[in-house]
Amino acid sequence: MSALPRSRNSDMKPGSLTGSQAAADEAAITARVRGTARRRRVLIWAARAAALVLVIGGWQLLTTTKIVDPFFWGQPSGIVRQLNDWLRHGTAYGSIWLQIWITMKEAVLGFVFGVAAGVVTGVLLGQVRFLSDVVSPFIKVVNAIPRIVLGSLFTVALGLGSTPKVALAAVLVFFVVFFNAFQGVREVDRNLLANARVLGASRLAVTRHVVLPSALTWIIASLHVAFGLAIIGAIVGEFLGAQKGLGLVIANSQNNFNPNGVFGAMLIIAVLALTAEGLIGLLERRLLSWRPPSQGEAGRT
Amino acid sequence: MASTFARRRRGVRDRAEFADAAVRAADIELTGVTKRFVTPSGSMYTALRDVDLEIGPGKFCAVVGPTGCGKSTTLTIVAGLDRPSAGVVHVGGRAVDGITTGTSFMFQADALLPWKTVLGNVALGPVFRGTPKREAQARARDWVRRVGLAGFEDHHPHQLSGGMRKRVSLAAALINEPSILLMDEPFGALDVQTKAIMSNELLGLWEQTRPSVIFVTHDLEEAIALADQVVVMTAGPGTVKAVYDIDLPRPRGAVQEIRFEPRFAELLHQIWASLREEVERAYSRTGPSPSAKEERS
Numbered sequence: 103m104s105a106l107p108r109s110r111n112s113d114m115k116p117g118s119l120t121g122s123q124a125a126a127d128e129a130a131i132t133a134r135v136r137g138t139a140r141r142r143r144v145l146i147w148a149a150r151a152a153a154l155v156l157v158i159g160g161w162q163l164l165t166t167t168k169i170v171d172p173f174f175w176g177q178p179s180g181i182v183r184q185l186n187d188w189l190r191h192g193t194a195y196g197s198i199w200l201q202i203w204i205t206m207k208e209a210v211l212g213f214v215f216g217v218a219a220g221v222v223t224g225v226l227l228g229q230v231r232f233l234s235d236v237v238s239p240f241i242k243v244v245n246a247i248p249r250i251v252l253g254s255l256f257t258v259a260l261g262l263g264s265t266p267k268v269a270l271a272a273v274l275v276f277f278v279v280f281f282n283a284f285q286g287v288r289e290v291d292r293n294l295l296a297n298a299r300v301l302g303a304s305r306l307a308v309t310r311h312v313v314l315p316s317a318l319t320w321i322i323a324s325l326h327v328a329f330g331l332a333i334i335g336a337i338v339g340e341f342l343g344a345q346k347g348l349g350l351v352i353a354n355s356q357n358n359f360n361p362n363g364v365f366g367a368m369l370i371i372a373v374l375a376l377t378a379e380g381l382i383g384l385l386e387r388r389l390l391s392w393r394p395p396s397q398g399e400a401g402r403t
Numbered sequence: 404m405a406s407t408f409a410r411r412r413r414g415v416r417d418r419a420e421f422a423d424a425a426v427r428a429a430d431i432e433l434t435g436v437t438k439r440f441v442t443p444s445g446s447m448y449t450a451l452r453d454v455d456l457e458i459g460p461g462k463f464c465a466v467v468g469p470t471g472c473g474k475s476t477t478l479t480i481v482a483g484l485d486r487p488s489a490g491v492v493h494v495g496g497r498a499v500d501g502i503t504t505g506t507s508f509m510f511q512a513d514a515l516l517p518w519k520t521v522l523g524n525v526a527l528g529p530v531f532r533g534t535p536k537r538e539a540q541a542r543a544r545d546w547v548r549r550v551g552l553a554g555f556e557d558h559h560p561h562q563l564s565g566g567m568r569k570r571v572s573l574a575a576a577l578i579n580e581p582s583i584l585l586m587d588e589p590f591g592a593l594d595v596q597t598k599a600i601m602s603n604e605l606l607g608l609w610e611q612t613r614p615s616v617i618f619v620t621h622d623l624e625e626a627i628a629l630a631d632q633v634v635v636m637t638a639g640p641g642t643v644k645a646v647y648d649i650d651l652p653r654p655r656g657a658v659q660e661i662r663f664e665p666r667f668a669e670l671l672h673q674i675w676a677s678l679r680e681e682v683e684r685a686y687s688r689t690g691p692s693p694s695a696k697e698e699r700s
Contacts, residue, residue, distance in 0.1 A: 296484050297514035300506055301579065303531040311527065315518045392518040394561040 176361035181369065184362040194354060195346050198370075205336050205348040206374060208264050212271020213332035220276045220328075221321060224283025229313065234284070245281075249273050250338055257343045267344070271335030275328045279321060286320030287313055319393075322386045329378045333371060428461035428615045429495030429505065429582040431481060436490035438476050449640040450476045454490070456634060456643055461613045465626035467678055468636030468644075469685030474619040477641070478585045481617060482506050494583060503583070507576035507614075511588040513568050515560045521547060521571050522556040528579040546574040550604065566597040570604070577608055584614045588621065602629060602658045610654055623678060627651075627670050628658040635677050638685035647674050 158178050165172040172180065188198040195201065227234040252273055256266035290313055298312050340349025348367050355363025438451040450473040458464045466474050479485040481492055483503040492499040494506075507528075508514075515524045526543035530536065547556055550570040560568055569590060576584060589605075590598045606629060609616065620626050626633050627649055635644045649670060655661050662668075 291512075291514075293510045293512050293514045294516060296479070296482075297508060297510065298527070298531065299484065299502055300482050300508040301528045301531050301575075302502070303527075307531050311519075311530075312516065315516070318518075390518075392559045392561075 172361075173359065174361060176365045180362035181365045184360075184366040185369070188366065193351050195350060198351075201346060201348050201351055202370060202374065204264070204346045205333075205340065205371075208267040208336035208339065208347070209271055209329070209332040211264075211268045212335055213275050213329055215268065216272040216275025216332065217279050217325065217328060219272070220279025220324075221283045223276075224280045224285075224321075225287055225309065225313065225317065228284045228287025228317070229309065241280075245277055249277070250334075253335070253338050253342050257339065262343050262345050266342075267336045267339030267347070267349075270339045271332040274331040274335045278328045278331060279324050282320045282324035283317055286317030289320070290316045318389060322382075322389060325382050325386075326379060329382060330375060333375055333378075337371065428613055430460045430493075431458040431583060431615055431617065432456070432493040433477070433481070434491050434493070436477070436480060436487045436492060438473065438480065438485070439488045451480075451487075452640040452642045454642055456646075458615055458617065458632070460615055462632060463609065463616045463618065463630045464632045464634060465618045465620060465630035466634045466636060467620060467623050467626050467674075468641060469638045469678075469682045470621070471639045471685060472636045472681070473639060473641030474636060475587050478508070478587050478617060478619055481583070482508050482585055484508075505579070505582040507579055507581035507584050509572050509576045509584070509586040509589040511591050513560065513572060515568060515571055515575070517560050520557050520559055521552060521563070524560070524571055525574045525578055527575060532579070542578060543574075546578045547571075549608070550574045565593055566601060569593065569597075569601050573601075573605065573608065577612065580612060581614050584609075584616045586616065586618045588619055590625075591621065598625070599657075599659050605629070606655055606658070623675055624662060624671060625658070627667060627674065628655065628661050633670075633674055635674060635681065638681045638688070644681065645674075645677050 161170075161175075162178045164170040165175060165177040192198060193201060227237065250270070253266070253270045256269045260266040260269060294312050294316070295308060298308050303311065336347070337349040337352070340347035341353050344350045348371060352364050352367045355361070355367065433454050433456040436451055436454040437449070440448045440450060442448050454473075454477065456464075456477075466477065468474055476485065480487050481494065481499065481503065483499045483501050483506070486500075494503050516527070519527070522540060522543050525546050526536075526539040529539035529542055534542070544556065547553060550573055552567060552570055552574070555563065555567065560571065563571070572589070590601050593601060602625060616630075618626070618629060623633075630649055633647045633649060635647070636642065637644045647670065651661060651664065651666060651670075
């Protein structure tokens with residue numbers, strides 16, 4: 103049995119197997135497994151770098167050679183120049199940091215309100231059957247409406263400040279979180295509920311000790327999507343009418359036929375969203391630390 | 404809707420009475436209990452029909468019967484989780500409405516909260532009944548030790564083996580010092596050796612506190628080894644076919660060994676003859692029936 107792997111091993115790493123003792127074999131096997139794993143990691147990263155170079159380089163090449171018009175589609179070098187310009191001279195509405203701060207403030211506020219309202223409503227409706235039976239058709243209707251359109255309404259009604267953006271972000275977040283919280287409450291194991299009731303738990307205690315922790319898996323899964331929606335809400339809100347913010351920067355770039363500006367702002371937003379995603383991941387690992395490790399990745403969809 | 408409110412109000416009253424609920428065993432009496440369900444397709448399904456059963460205080464009663472004969476339904480009705488369509492259940496002389504006071508329930512599937520540690524799970528009973536956290540934890544620690552899990556207090560359920568999880572369930576069920584203990588195939592999912600160990604463990608703990616027990620099982624040998632009285636139920640709609648008194652002496656000792664007693668073999672023979680007819684009847688009807696679903700509740 104050992105002859106085959108040994109000869110194969112000596113092809114790749116000559117001299118790694120000197121003794122014929124079991125210990126040396128053991129070490130060789132470990133080393134080989136480690137080596138395979140490391141090679142695989144290196145290969146993956148190399149492929150990633152290659153993909154990035156291919157896309158960015160191809161884009162740069164096609165636009166430089168005018169096969170694709172940089173006036174409409176921008177150019178990587180132009181995007182870098184634009185970002186650099188914003189960092190040095192700021193935008194037309196103040197420093198780029200101020201725009202980022204405004205947009206993030208709106209997104210985070212909308213996120214917080216939306217999540218709070220979604221969880222409370224979801225848990226309430228999930229537990230009170232009568233209430234959910236009464237309102238479920240209305241919720242379906244409201245959910246079918248393209249809610250982003252509400253942004254126009256909010257902008258007209260609430261003015262050009264932060265409020266309409268926060269409201270739009272909150273509305274978008276609310277529905278995602280609400281549906282997940284509702285479903286999460288509905289999915290609570292009946293045995294757990296029955297057991298808690300037999301043990302003498304009050305309704306409140308059942309909610310606190312059984313329903314909420316059980317639904318938390320669902321709720322937290324929805325937060326990943328929800329934060330993305332909060333940012334979309336803030337940006338679209340700014341698009342529709344604002345005095346500051348990244349959405350306004352994008353709208354302004356559009357009006358000036360400046361695709362590099364659009365891409366630049368997009369890049370900034372992507373970085374912000376990734377950071378937020380990372381933070382939510384941390385929160386998830388903290389709150390759901392009781393879960394068996396194998397579920398850690400599977401439960402995130 | 405009105406009935407929901409009424410039930411909730413009764414629930415509050417029951418909790419207030421937990422405090423003076425007698426620790427000693429209560430007798431259980433089912434009279435004419437019938438349970439019908441409306442199936443999702445709209446037809447009626449009778450799970451239990453005219454069940455009459457009496458279990459004396461401190462008695463260990465095992466219920467055997469073919470799949471789908473309403474054994475689990477009987478337990479949920481005694482616990483007050485479900486209401487009979489007709490008939491009445493008395494526990495300790497009081498008619499059951501709402502959750503039955505002083506009951507503990509052990510389910511076939513684990514009913515442990517996966518997000519709580521072993522200690523947290525065992526302490527749930529006292530916590531729900533308003534015991535201060537520190538005292539609840541001290542009592543839980545004692546019970547964790549009594550089921551042989553000292554050192555595992557801070558583990559989560561998923562880190563334990565099936566047998567260990569059953570021990571936690573047992574501790575969680577007994578910490579409230581129930582006057583009745585309802586068990587729905589509690590060891591059904593365990594391997595044979597672990598099941599035997601857990602049965603011994605259960606007998607040992609039961610003999611210390613002596614609640615009245617209804618123990619639902621498919622396993623006739625397990626039923627005879629553990630119980631004072633074995634109830635055979637008919638194939639669905641379930642009703643009591645026969646009740647056998649098990650006159651094996653107590654304490655029983657190891658459940659594996661009592662099987663070698665001649666009296667055990669005699670009883671097994673006798674009860675199996677009665678049970679086999681029902682099992683065969685149920686088996687001949689297998690096919691798409693609502694029984695599988697019913698058995699879960």
